[in-house]
Amino acid sequence: MxxxxxxxxxxxxxxxxxxxxxxxxxxxxxxxxxxxxxxxxxxxxxxxxxxxxxxxxxxxxxxxxxxxxxxxxxxxxxxxxxxxxxxxxxxxxxxxxxxxxxxxxxxxxxxxxxxxxxxxxxxxxxxxxxxxxxxxxxxxxxxxxxxxxxxxREEELGVIGAVASAGMAYVARFIEALGKGGKALGLRPEQAEQIAIQTLVGTGAYAAETAASMTEIALRVASPKGTTEQGLAVLDAPDGLQQLVDRTLAAAVRRGKELAEEAARRN
The missing domain is CATH 3.40.50.720 (NAD(P)-binding Rossmann-like Domain)
Structure with a gap:
């Protein structure tokens, strides 16, 4: 367009x-x-x-x-x-x-x-x-x-900003952590990060091409009692990834509201 x-x-x-x-x-x-x-x-x-x-x-x-x-x-x-x-x-x-x-x-x-x-x-x-x-x-x-x-509603701007704009930084941190994890398990540092980045790119391309949900993609990758399922058990634990992401987004949205109040006072 x-x-x-x-x-x-x-x-x-x-x-x-x-x-x-x-x-x-x-x-x-x-x-x-x-x-x-x-x-x-x-x-x-x-x-x-x-x-x-x-x-x-x-x-x-x-x-x-x-x-x-x-x-x-x-x-x-x-x-x-x-x-x-x-x-x-x-x-x-x-x-x-x-x-x-x-x-x-x-x-x-x-x-x-x-x-x-x-x-x-x-x-x-x-x-x-x-x-x-x-x-x-x-x-x-x-x-x-x-x-x-x-x-x-105007308030949705801050939420979308936390997910899409600030979310880039959060995704980058996750990819960085994935690369560091690969390094800790013996991969060369530059190789580990390249693999992590390409995994992100490939996952996005796969999702766009197949229109599969993230839940569906995880299920397609994870074999019963296999390696992926063991890792997902850690991420899906009650104190795992979702709770961390919820706290992260809440912090970003809260700061957005504070900035709005500061801007109103300044102008």
Whole structure:
């Protein structure tokens, strides 16, 4: 799916996550004509006009791609340019739609998104939420980067972020642990990690191809009274993997709520 921007389009800031989205759009053959990156540093973004101040035009699309702590600094200068024709898209963690509406009262629609880094490979998961109408074009734009998860409630953004965005770090830790376990049992360190990574890639490809659930895949691998079943008994114990994951996700969601409270006080 080729990305189509409602133009004029402004990318205000282009940090790591916004940059990953740009990489994904570029990989998908997006046309960046009419797209402008606005960043104070003026550091160029390949293939996109990059300037240090807002151009003399009325944007139809504005994406906020800077650190949430910068919002109070950015909003006063940006708000006069955001009008009823503008869809404002924010990836600022913890900054609620209500806060954004206060800062940008004339925006036609306010949309919050929570992408993860594989959007750069067009394999991302992006949560999207809005209480407004008129952002179907934006949904299609985000969907060009992978899977989208439309939230019925704003609170779901934090949960999806914990599973998909922060979840990348948790999966990486598990793969690292799997590799270290192989090393402890005698494999060469670099070989152990490569095997662990390829096992993750292969499992994902198998699941996508067969549409099998994770439970089904585990059952297909595990022979009765075999080696896999013995390992699963450890992971499936009452104090095993699920309890650890539940605590991990709860900690991430809790911190997200704290950030939202901090952002509300700051702005």
């Amino acid at each position: 080729t990305a189509t921007f409602p133009v004029p389009a402004w990318l205000v800031g282009c940090g790591n996550m916004a940059g990953a989205m740009v990489d994904g759009w570029r990989a998908g053959g997006a046309d960046f004509t009419g797209v402008t990156v606005v960043r104070p540093s003026g550091t160029p973004v390949e293939g996109i006009r990059t300037i240090t101040d807002y151009p003399d035009e009325r944007p139809r699309f504005v994406m906020l791609g800077f650190k949430p702590q910068k919002l109070a600094e950015v909003a006063p200068g940006l708000a006069p340019h955001v009008g009823p024709e503008t869809v404002l898209v924010s990836m600022l963690a913890g900054v609620t739609a209500a806060t954004l509406r206060e800062l940008f009262p004339n925006a036609g629609a306010i949309v919050r998104i929570m992408p993860n880094l594989p959007v750069a490979q067009v394999q991302g998961v992006t949560a999207i939420y809005s209480a407004d109408d008129g952002f179907d074009e934006i949904t299609a734009l985000i969907a060009s980067l992978g899977m989208i998860a439309v939230c019925r």
